[in-house]
Amino acid sequence: MSTQSEPADARRAPGLHAVMGERRQLINLGYRLLGSVTDAEDVVQETYARWYAMSPPQREAIGSAGAWLTTVAGRICLDLLRSARARRERYVGEWVPEPLPDRTEWVGLRSGDGTADPADRVTLDESVAMAFLVVLESMTPAERVAFVLHDVFRYPFAEVAAIVGRTPSACRQLATSARRRIRAARTPDAAAARSAGVVREFRLAWEAKDIGAIVRLLDPAATVVADGGGLARTALRPIEGGERIARYALDIAAGVPGLVVLERTVNGQPGLVVQRDGVTVTVVAFDVVGDRIRRMWVVRNPEKLGPWRRG
Numbered sequence: 001m002s003t004q005s006e007p008a009d010a011r012r013a014p015g016l017h018a019v020m021g022e023r024r025q026l027i028n029l030g031y032r033l034l035g036s037v038t039d040a041e042d043v044v045q046e047t048y049a050r051w052y053a054m055s056p057p058q059r060e061a062i063g064s065a066g067a068w069l070t071t072v073a074g075r076i077c078l079d080l081l082r083s084a085r086a087r088r089e090r091y092v093g094e095w096v097p098e099p100l101p102d103r104t105e106w107v108g109l110r111s112g113d114g115t116a117d118p119a120d121r122v123t124l125d126e127s128v129a130m131a132f133l134v135v136l137e138s139m140t141p142a143e144r145v146a147f148v149l150h151d152v153f154r155y156p157f158a159e160v161a162a163i164v165g166r167t168p169s170a171c172r173q174l175a176t177s178a179r180r181r182i183r184a185a186r187t188p189d190a191a192a193a194r195s196a197g198v199v200r201e202f203r204l205a206w207e208a209k210d211i212g213a214i215v216r217l218l219d220p221a222a223t224v225v226a227d228g229g230g231l232a233r234t235a236l237r238p239i240e241g242g243e244r245i246a247r248y249a250l251d252i253a254a255g256v257p258g259l260v261v262l263e264r265t266v267n268g269q270p271g272l273v274v275q276r277d278g279v280t281v282t283v284v285a286f287d288v289v290g291d292r293i294r295r296m297w298v299v300r301n302p303e304k305l306g307p308w309r310r311g
Helices: 016-020 023-034 037-053 056-060 065-090 130-137 141-152 157-164 168-185 192-207 211-217 242-255
Strands: 218-227 259-266 269-276 279-289 292-299
Touching: 016 065, 023 037, 023 065, 023 141, 037 065, 065 141, 065 157, 130 141, 130 168, 130 279, 130 292, 141 157, 141 168, 157 168, 192 211, 192 242, 192 259, 192 269, 192 279, 192 292, 211 218, 211 242, 218 242, 259 279
Parallel strands: 218 292
Antiparallel strands: 259 269, 269 279, 279 292
């Protein structure tokens, strides 16, 4: 976020560097809560707008700027999560969190010169793995906020309570409920090298249009969830079963000639990026269990592929 439009007294305010230094933490929090870099940036912008809307004496009276900013950002995210359910009902097809590239492949979402401010990057760890984010989507807004703030960002329940608007005890129960959801959905993690190998074999089989090889790489109960948002052609409902998924993958390859498939890191895990004429049109995240693909998330909504586009 540019600070050029800030009031002169705000730019000269003591501790400005420390205040702006919270930006990356807020971006990380917003993405995990909302599953969208764009929405996370909007939340951070609104949070800073509220900070600078206060008078200098009001800002000076705040004991911890970081705690104040986190509280405000958390409340804004909570409000957005509560309204998201209604928006999702109008969403065309399935909704998948916005996929993230590795930091070495990151392109500024709103930058025209192909560069990115490090403060706009989301730290990649297990809490942004696509499988993890999808489980977060199944939680109530209060569960999600309480769990992410406490278990991921290590905020004490007393501070979480001030954000969620419930007692520390109630927030503890929310986090416990969220943990149960995580444990119930968790599958054994495959080693990164093994996952990368399975994803590479899938790419090669897909490029060779070898339906038998694709089926062998898929768990019999495998599922694909695709997100086109009504802006790109894709399946509107989850696809289940190895053979159906294989035929779906080959239909995509046959329907759009000239595709180039690249192996890339997607939300910290081995994944695939599909480009046409040098432009990313699809990002695929995988959940690999053992030597088989259990789940795939296919994002084709162009509004969710901003960080993958080259300037």
